[in-house]
Amino acid sequence: MARIRRPGFSDFEKEEIWRGWKSGETLRSIGRGLGRRSSHVRMLVAANGGFIPAARRRSTRALSRVEREEISRAIAAGHSMRTITSSLERAPSTVSRQIARHGGREAYRADAADRAAWNCARRAKPSRLASHGRLRAAVVKKLRLQWSPEQISGWLKEEYPDALDMQISHETIYRSLFIQA
Numbered sequence: 001m002a003r004i005r006r007p008g009f010s011d012f013e014k015e016e017i018w019r020g021w022k023s024g025e026t027l028r029s030i031g032r033g034l035g036r037r038s039s040h041v042r043m044l045v046a047a048n049g050g051f052i053p054a055a056r057r058r059s060t061r062a063l064s065r066v067e068r069e070e071i072s073r074a075i076a077a078g079h080s081m082r083t084i085t086s087s088l089e090r091a092p093s094t095v096s097r098q099i100a101r102h103g104g105r106e107a108y109r110a111d112a113a114d115r116a117a118w119n120c121a122r123r124a125k126p127s128r129l130a131s132h133g134r135l136r137a138a139v140v141k142k143l144r145l146q147w148s149p150e151q152i153s154g155w156l157k158e159e160y161p162d163a164l165d166m167q168i169s170h171e172t173i174y175r176s177l178f179i180q181a
Contacts, residue, residue, distance in 0.1 A: 009036075009044060017041055018052045062121070063090070063098060065114045071095060072110035128168055129176045135166055139173060149173035 009017065013034055020030040027045065031038035058064065063071075067088055074084040085092045099105060102113035129136045135156075142152045149170035160166035 009040075014044070017044060021045055021050070022052065058118075059121075062117065063094070065110070068098070068110035068114050071098065072108055072113075075099070075105050075108055127176055128172060132165060135168060138166070139168070143177075149177070 013036070016034060017030055020033070021027075026038075027041045028038040031041045034041075067090070070088060071084055074087070081092055081096055085095045088095065098113065099108050102108055102116060129139060138156065139152055142155065147155070152173060153168060153170040156167050
């Protein structure tokens with residue numbers, strides 16, 4: 001059986017789609033110009049509500065590519081964690097988490113760490129209720145009994161004290177209800 005693929009567009013193709021859309025071209029002519037199906041172009045336009053999405057940019061609080069390079073060089077030179085953090089003027093916990101998350105002192109590579117961080121920062125991420133069936137079933141069961149999200153959250157903490165994957169905040173439940181509505 002053939003596998004169905006979601007249409008992926010390169011950055012250049014996306015720019016061309018939005019340029020054409022903004023200038024009033026039809027989806028069919030945009031697709032024809034790119035050698036793509038108009039239905040794929042329509043999916044991209046519809047997913048963004050017909051508005052050109054804002055360009056992705058890094059948070060000022062996140063480590064930059066330059067800081068990751070400095071961490072990599074300092075590790076290679078054998079510097080201590082405190083020396084690295086003082087030169088970057090970052091909290092030791094930030095740098096140690098960065099190193100641990102991306103292979104430890106032995107395997108840390110700035111380029112790979114930067115790529116992974118950029119990919120992890122993508123939005124929108126699936127909610128915990130969407131990706132965790134057992135948790136979702138428990139929440140839905142209590143909602144059908146007309147429990148409030150605060151009650152459900154408190155009950156889950158008492159019912160599953162050692163299973164963090166079965167606990168969720170009431171804000172997350174409210175957010176899921178709002179999105180569904």
